[in-house]
Amino acid sequence: MEQDFPSSPLGLYIHIPFCLSRCGYCSFFNVPYRNSVLNEYVDYLEKEKSLYLNKLNRPLATIYFGGGTPSLLNAEQIRHILSGLNMLPEAEITLEINPLQITPTYLQALKTTPINRLSIGLQSMNQEELNFLERHHKPEQIQEKIALCRHFGYENLSLDLIYGLPYSTLQTLQRTVEKYLELKPEHISCYLLTLDADCKLAKEKNNLPNEEIQAEQYAFLCNYLEKEGYIHYEISNFALPGYTSQHNLRYWHNDDYLALGASSAGWISPIRYQNSADLNLYYQSIEKGETFPQKEELSQQRIIQDYLMMGLRLKEGIGLDEFYNRFQVKLTELYGERILKLQQIGMLNLTEHNLELTEKALFVSNSVIGDLIL
Ligand code: SF4
Missing domain, CATH: 3.20.20.70 (Aldolase class I)
Incomplete structure (x- = not known):
């Protein structure tokens, strides 16, 4: 990580x-x-x-x-x-x-x-x-x-x-x-x-x-x-x-960002947190000095899923070396079988260096990424 x-x-x-x-x-x-x-x-x-x-x-x-x-x-x-x-x-x-x-x-x-x-x-x-x-x-x-x-x-x-x-x-x-x-x-x-x-x-x-x-x-x-x-x-x-x-x-690279304001959500790896969307509850939380409200510490598996979900939105897709450097495991080791299935129906491209959505997958990206990670 x-x-x-x-x-x-x-x-x-x-x-x-x-x-x-x-x-x-x-x-x-x-x-x-x-x-x-x-x-x-x-x-x-x-x-x-x-x-x-x-x-x-x-x-x-x-x-x-x-x-x-x-x-x-x-x-x-x-x-x-x-x-x-x-x-x-x-x-x-x-x-x-x-x-x-x-x-x-x-x-x-x-x-x-x-x-x-x-x-x-x-x-x-x-x-x-x-x-x-x-x-x-x-x-x-x-x-x-x-x-x-x-x-x-x-x-x-x-x-x-x-x-x-x-x-x-x-x-x-x-x-x-x-x-x-x-x-x-x-x-x-x-x-x-x-x-x-x-x-x-x-x-x-x-x-x-x-x-x-x-x-x-x-x-x-x-x-x-x-x-x-x-x-x-x-x-x-x-x-x-x-x-x-x-x-x-x-966001698409899953890099850290802090979020301020009602309803906003932040990510300071490995913590996701979310401010209340109710102004009064948001104010009360600040009065109490609370930081990272509704926080969730993500497992490695969830972090990887989020990384794929966001990173595949980019046309350049996910760099395989970058993935390995972040998670110390090969992307193809974790998702090889599903990647192959989605390649066969023309939704993913796996090159020597990258995994990316194909042109035809871009408009239906949510369902393709869902099929890969869920
Ligand atoms: S009402 Fe909604 S869409 Fe319109 S400006 Fe406000 S947030 Fe944006």
């Missing part, structure tokens, strides 16, 4: 669960925004930070503000949350931002913080699709907003895109992708729309394109973006050379 040297770099995830309104497709934990509630939350985040100071003295290679809508934080709050942290000079520090909040005033203030990457919740460039998703920004304003980000020196922008929308076709998707490309983002994350039973739009489930069309849309995105110079480095993620998401790579 990898030795967790106290000096090895760490990632930090900070969850901000507040949103201005609830998007129709959302089934994530989130809380209606009120300024006073956000202020109280930030106070608790700071207290939580101080509980982990010994861990946070490890150099931070990446920090990610996710949500919810973290761009509801003002610059002063971001500076406070980050103050006293031991960040590497080249640390990637990402803020998820709602396009509505990309304004000159906000970006100017943001420049007083160390945020150096923006992940923009754009989702689509089609007005009807944005209406359906209950996202309130306007496609015609996006070009100007991206120009503002550039003007304020943000050179690492990621755009989210949702496909598999009701009534969408390859033509509508192509129009959206073309408009995305005009914005020249460094990174694009593409997500398939899923409507869980507890979201407002659950009743629209029957209007979603069938699985065959969803798979076609996915294949279209992969081909189109690769043709335009984006590296398809993870199932859902595409980046221009040099702009892969360093924070998310920590």
Whole structure:
């Protein structure tokens, strides 16, 4: 098992669960925004930070503000949350931002913080699709907003895109992708729309394109973006050379990361832990000085399963030598028979150095990885 040297770099995830309104497709934990509630939350985040100071003295290679809508934080709050942290000079520090909040005033203030990457919740460039998703920004304003980000020196922008929308076709998707490309983002994350039973739009489930069309849309995105110079480095993620998401790579490589904020989950090998998604319980846990709530110490077998589950999401797959160095056992010794079966049906490639999903396995990755490890 990898030795967790106290000096090895760490990632930090900070969850901000507040949103201005609830998007129709959302089934994530989130809380209606009120300024006073956000202020109280930030106070608790700071207290939580101080509980982990010994861990946070490890150099931070990446920090990610996710949500919810973290761009509801003002610059002063971001500076406070980050103050006293031991960040590497080249640390990637990402803020998820709602396009509505990309304004000159906000970006100017943001420049007083160390945020150096923006992940923009754009989702689509089609007005009807944005209406359906209950996202309130306007496609015609996006070009100007991206120009503002550039003007304020943000050179690492990621755009989210949702496909598999009701009534969408390859033509509508192509129009959206073309408009995305005009914005020249460094990174694009593409997500398939899923409507869980507890979201407002659950009743629209029957209007979603069938699985065959969803798979076609996915294949279209992969081909189109690769043709335009984006590296398809993870199932859902595409980046221009040099702009892969360093924070998310920590998840896919199973590297340590600490997580702060209600409902967030962290991994400091071999411990997984999870903060409560109930604000009051989260606050109580901090008042008690608790660290690593709901912690679980994973067995070697679980760590290996998680490593495969996350690592196979990467196009480069799992390095066989890297696996051996981490776990002192050969991957083929543990999973040889299952790998062979999945190779025979064209879902896995085993080369001299790597184990990776085949192209056709990417869209059905969950079931293929499940067949391998469960
Ligand atoms: S999708 Fe994102 S922005 Fe919309 S309600 Fe959910 S967490 Fe908030």
